[in-house]
Amino acid sequence: MPDAIKTAPVTEDPKTALSAEPVKAEKARSLWGDAWIDLRSNWYFLISAFLIVILLVMTAFPGLFTSASPTSGDLVHHYLGKPELGKVGSPEWLGYDVQGRSVYARLIYGTRASVIVGISVTVLVTVFGGLIGMVSGYFGGWVDALLSGFTNIFLGLPFLLGAMVVLQAFTDRTVWVVVLALAFLGWTQIARVMRGAVITIKQSDYVQAARALGAGTGRILFRHILPNAMAPVIVVATISLGVYISAEATLSYLGLGLASPTVSWGIDISGGASQIRVAQHILLYPSIMLSITVLAFIMLGEAVRNALDPKTR
Numbered sequence: 001m002p003d004a005i006k007t008a009p010v011t012e013d014p015k016t017a018l019s020a021e022p023v024k025a026e027k028a029r030s031l032w033g034d035a036w037i038d039l040r041s042n043w044y045f046l047i048s049a050f051l052i053v054i055l056l057v058m059t060a061f062p063g064l065f066t067s068a069s070p071t072s073g074d075l076v077h078h079y080l081g082k083p084e085l086g087k088v089g090s091p092e093w094l095g096y097d098v099q100g101r102s103v104y105a106r107l108i109y110g111t112r113a114s115v116i117v118g119i120s121v122t123v124l125v126t127v128f129g130g131l132i133g134m135v136s137g138y139f140g141g142w143v144d145a146l147l148s149g150f151t152n153i154f155l156g157l158p159f160l161l162g163a164m165v166v167l168q169a170f171t172d173r174t175v176w177v178v179v180l181a182l183a184f185l186g187w188t189q190i191a192r193v194m195r196g197a198v199i200t201i202k203q204s205d206y207v208q209a210a211r212a213l214g215a216g217t218g219r220i221l222f223r224h225i226l227p228n229a230m231a232p233v234i235v236v237a238t239i240s241l242g243v244y245i246s247a248e249a250t251l252s253y254l255g256l257g258l259a260s261p262t263v264s265w266g267i268d269i270s271g272g273a274s275q276i277r278v279a280q281h282i283l284l285y286p287s288i289m290l291s292i293t294v295l296a297f298i299m300l301g302e303a304v305r306n307a308l309d310p311k312t313r
Helices: 031-040 043-060 103-139 141-155 159-167 175-186 188-201 205-212 217-253 265-273 280-308
Strands: none
Touching: 031 043, 031 280, 043 103, 043 280, 103 141, 103 175, 103 188, 103 217, 103 265, 103 280, 141 188, 159 175, 159 217, 175 188, 175 217, 188 217, 205 217, 217 265, 217 280, 265 280
8 A cells, every 4th residue: 555645734834924913093073174174185275374372472462563553543644644565564554543543463363353242242142043043942841932032032033134223222232232142143053053963963773772771961962962963063063153253343333333432343434435536544454454354254164064974075
């Protein structure tokens, strides 16, 4: 009989052997992570963020941009004199108004009132409207009917006209009075957006699972529903911020918003309207500054909306 066939032991080639180390799975990105990656390559976001950073620096440190006083006038500086555009950053760069005040200095210091009003109103309406909408959408039933009816009453009031009526009751219209008047009427849109988002999210599997595991109402609302419902609210709030800045300027232009000695672009536009035939610069530069500011926040809101909308991916 032939000898038994002996097989040589198979040796592993170290170059082709599989690694025993487990392969690390890539960390899944959240909606906010994907949105941030998208925003960093969006020119709308980059341009608007750059402008907004400059506006915030002007608000916090106006002295970095001009040494002139926005409220001290000197009639030696005639408003009919042409702006000296070659002297960039100087008090006479953009000319003077009818009271001999530097238009450039008032532009810089006027940023503070507009940005404070816009951000403060946005924070107030987001907090109050968000709570109303979250409670209404989560509990439903008679709670939803009651809060929705309450929201519809305020929604039926014209925003600017209602603010004008409210501000008529105050003789001293400071920045915070204007903020409260605008927030009093501006929370309804946020409430409706939040309500719709909560109604959709509360039917999700992870919310049902949390409820089945015995999670309380507060934990479900603030740990599971609120973080996932904030995306559309942030979009609406960001776009609305520019609207509130425009509303403040409109009310100040009509003489129902901020009043002197507060420095405001709306006040300057109102004062320049009467001199538009002889001194256009008094009206022109505050109008340009207001338009740039409102446009920057609207562009930011549009960029955030596109980044958070899964349909655009």
